[in-house]
Amino acid sequence: MRILHIGKYYAPERGGIERYTQALAEWSVARGDAVAVLCHQRAGIRERAVETIGGVGVRRAGCIAAPLYTPLSPSFPFELARALREFRPDLLHLHFPNPSCFFALTSPHARRLPWVVHWHADVPPDSNDWRLRSAYRIYRSFEQATLRRAAAVVATSQPYLHASIALTAWHAKTAIIPLGIADALPEVPKPSLWPAGTGLRLLAVGRLSRYKGFNVLIEALGRLHDVQLLIVGEGECAAELRALVHARGLDHRVAFAGALSDEDLASAYAAADAFALPSLDRGEAFGLVLLEAMRAGRAAVASDIAGSGVGFVIDDAITGILVPPGNAVALAEGIARLQDERLRARLGDAGRQRWREHFLLETSARRIDALYRSVAPNS
Incomplete structure (x- = not known):
């Protein structure tokens, strides 16, 4: 299978979503799949970059700023079109929250593919930050359009799914798959x-x-x-x-x-x-x-x-x-x-x-893989 992940950032950037996405992508590569990632550079780095990390092809679109934790990348839709054309994925794995994922809605090529939406977190509509509350009024329509288009949605726990207003209408196509991490070699304490x-x-x-x-x-x-x-x-x-x-x-x-x-x-x-x-x-x-x-x-x-x-x-x-x-x-x-x-x-x-x-990576990744094959059975 050929899998294209779309996320905010990727290794070596730090964060739980980034660490899990990397582990999942490299697990898929190890079992024989072709995997690519489309993400952003750090804020202020405007040049695109292409590299391979752990067998995963990583494309980073230039980013001019990141207000409200949101990367602003005018080149992202062009990088998405290029990734779809050159990598030829069988499905898209969209990691939310990330407004850049909405560009898939505008792409005829992307819309022909099955989408798995990985719901890592809500954008809180009741945030203490008025800017975030205001932005969410616009964001929500695109968020719901993406969820409507998705072949499947992944939530990381039952409590989060039940509390998520954004996912209320989509429980029927949501799978609960907790995150996982792999065994690690013991380290010498410091x-x-x-x-x-x-x-x-x-x-x-x-x-x-x-x-x-x-x-x-x-x-x-x-x-x-x-x-x-x-x-x-x-x-x-x-x-x-x-x-x-x-x-x-x-x-x-x-x-x-x-x-x-x-x-x-x-x-x-x-x-x-x-x-x-x-x-x-x-x-x-x-x-x-x-x-x-x-x-x-x-x-x-x-x-x-x-x-x-x-x-x-x-x-x-x-x-x-x-x-x-x-x-x-x-x-x-x-x-x-x-x-x-x-x-x-x-x-x-x-x-x-x-x-x-x-919470082993192997358990989580196998369930994600089964979900991939259920939405793209001919790949």
Whole structure:
């Protein structure tokens, strides 16, 4: 089969969607499929690029800016036409949210192909940002037109599907296929990534954006003793978070690692005692980083976000601890519970077992592959 993925970004860009798309694409290549990806350059890089990564042909359209997390790429429809002409896919795999996917609606070539829409997250119509609320009024008509045209839709958890207003009319053609990650070789821990000191080594990984709730995590840390925090990631709130750490007098207990290579990130999980995901809203649709923590056998404390997949990934009090989002006091109490080494070990072991049973890449990819062949049976 010849599969064309259309997404916002792709490796080496960081993010849960990007990491999963890469793993899925390379899995398909390994089983004999031809796979290509059409995505964007980073904002400000206007030149197109073509390369091969892990056997996957990657085309990046130039991007002039990315307001409201939306890449602006005037050349994207031309790159789509070129990819369709040169790669000749049997189906399109569209990763949402991504307005550039809407160009497929305007392409007669694309419309002749079956589409699989991978619903990673909603665009929140009730966002606190008025610009996003206003833009969604326009976005929604194209979003619904794409869902109407899709042969199949993939949601990553039952709770997210049921809470999604956008998917309300499309349950009949939606498959629930959780994300998955592959086994990884054990890494040599690098405790030096953490601030000097004793106590619980707590890890948090993600884009430094407002909805990730790192400010709440920092406030929670101020209520605790003997906890050292390592934050991995980059983003628009980096300076603000560093300033908050300094204002709370936590410079000696919080370290910012920036973006890490896959090897160094695996080492960070191996060296951590526990993991925290303090996200605030359904922008955290699933939490791929939770799977990485579970794979490493690390107990996690995470936000129990209504309508998100986080509570589906973490089985409260069995594989981790769930706390109300945005509540620094509750988050601090959850972290304090993880200072109990026996509890951490029990939750970590159960989490690793749950990952193996439900969230392996092989399981997820095989279900996606079966879906491909059901919508493009003659390929």
